Amino acid sequence: MTTFSVGEHDFLLDGSPHQILSGALHYFRIQPEQWADRIHKARLLGLNTIETYVAWNAHEPVEGQWSWADGLDLAAFLKAVADEGMHAIVRPAPYICAEWDNGGLPAWLFGDGAAGVRRDEPVFMAAVERYLRRVYEVIEPLQIDHGGPVILVQIENEYGAYGSDPEYLRKLVGITRAAGITVPLTTVDQPEDDMLSAGSLPELLHTGSFGSRSPERLATLRRHQPTGPLMCMEYWNGWFDDWGTPHHTTNAAASAADLDLLLGSGASVNLYMLCGGTNFGLTNGANDKGTYEPIVTSYDYDAPLDEAGHPTAKYWAFREVIGRYTELSAEVPAGFSPAPVLGSPFTGEVDLLDAVEASGSRVGVGHLPTMDEMGQFHGLAVFRTHIDLDEDAELSFADVRDRALVLVDGEVAGALDRARKVFSAAIPAGSHEVTLLVEDQGRVDYGPRLGEPKGLIGPAVVRFDSGETTEISDWSYLPVPADPLPLLESTSAPDHSASDHPARDGRPVLRRGSLDVAGPADLFLDTAGWGAGVVWFNGLCLGRFWDVGPQRTLYVPSPLVRTGANDVVVLDLHPRAGARIATLAEPILDSPIAG
Incomplete structure (x- = not known):
């Protein structure tokens, strides 16, 4: 023994x-x-x-x-x-x-x-x-x-x-x-x-x-x-x-x-x-030491083996040092080989909110619930209310966790953002349906904010120039399904070619395409030209992308890659015209930071 x-x-x-x-x-x-x-x-x-x-x-x-x-x-x-x-x-x-x-x-x-x-x-x-x-x-x-x-x-x-x-x-x-x-x-x-x-x-x-x-x-x-x-x-x-x-x-x-x-x-x-x-998935954490900072999808960490398992300069420098304290094998690992460079168009697109609405029934709640209260602990959710205003006002929340698109009568009107401490949005005078598409960007992983709930944190109030406020307590709630395929395949949700409806006036979309690969190989999926959202490759959620940087490529491990057609689904909260599916020969984890 x-x-x-x-x-x-x-x-x-x-x-x-x-x-x-x-x-x-x-x-x-x-x-x-x-x-x-x-x-x-x-x-x-x-x-x-x-x-x-x-x-x-x-x-x-x-x-x-x-x-x-x-x-x-x-x-x-x-x-x-x-x-x-x-x-x-x-x-x-x-x-x-x-x-x-x-x-x-x-x-x-x-x-x-x-x-x-x-x-x-x-x-x-x-x-x-x-x-x-x-x-x-x-x-x-x-x-x-x-x-x-x-x-x-x-x-x-x-x-x-x-x-x-x-x-x-x-x-x-x-x-x-x-x-x-x-x-x-x-x-x-x-x-x-x-x-x-x-x-x-x-x-x-x-x-x-x-x-x-x-x-x-x-x-x-x-x-x-x-x-x-x-x-x-x-x-x-x-x-x-x-x-x-x-x-x-x-x-x-x-x-x-x-x-x-x-x-x-x-x-x-x-x-x-x-x-x-x-x-992978929506498993990244976040830090909050006064400012909320969600962590990217890659956990490359600048480690001796990179995200895809290739030896880096640090591997060889460490190996030389470690060899002074133990006997090394004569075998050495192979170096990096460029990944296949591929491309294809998106072939289908649906409006995300229309598809979510068709996927289930909204639950009416007599107060502003958190996502956790509704039994949803990851992903995105749709909050909706109706507001009647005699004058322009602001809809504000105590907190947003962590980001929310604001749509007034179906039109994108702005975004709430925890990291930038933006917790209110302008609402014009009139009778309006107000929708908030809320994204959990990762739960805090260190410090006193462990265990806090996600979603919109109340009270939700309409604030007028006079300083008068009115609380909004009548809400409905609908989760965005974690599996996007039923949304794409729903017969009740309109499906159009991406070229027919480029960017849909800024409304979030689900896009789908196919990437042909000669054989299983590591891939680096290029997110250039995309806005912010989530990617699935052959049904597995690769994680988040966001054009604010620094991560531009998403790693696709070779075990996920099939010979022939590979299914790519992209949920894009900020879609742009001309977006397509592409892979690069090597990863880009240090793209320019958006201003």
């Missing part, structure tokens, strides 16, 4: 000192057919371990409806790690941050406001225990002392940056140990005194998260942990991107030099990220 433990100065593998050389791969951000490729390239980099989070809301998007399918088979992922002869670190949290929607916490948990957030509160803890027990049923038989790859399990995640509830942490430890987890348990926090003090327990191994000044950060960690191995559980070798801000990169040589200092001190490391992957 192989053993793994925490010694006085080192990790001990079968009693001998062991330096963990790990890289982060999130199984839920990479297609299962590509797991083995990314794991193999990790070993060729010189790594001996793979780390992953577990995203609770991916596995249980609806309360009680659990899934290990559709790319969420954690056991299969861990077995793929073992097949490569590597170890695994699992971080089930329940909170993961990871720039992932709601930090991995399911939105349904907070729908009625009864559950606490990341603290010892009965409703929250009961749900957390059910979640962790499911995850530990997978991890327990795959621990190293059972012949599996798992050597460490993490409790919570950067908790010292959020709260200070030691009883909460103790209960998480109790649940973990009661589920048969016997490997060492860790916590992680940024190497700041208050965070390290609040985010762990004496019996847990403290690790750090940082991306520079490693000797200084490790010294801080050592002050809080006089014995035991030192480890950077998140060595930030890159960074994520937000819509409307420049693409982030870090200098490969500088990162490698700092990594050399870290490894030279004898510390262990987990590269965050090794390969970031993609926020």
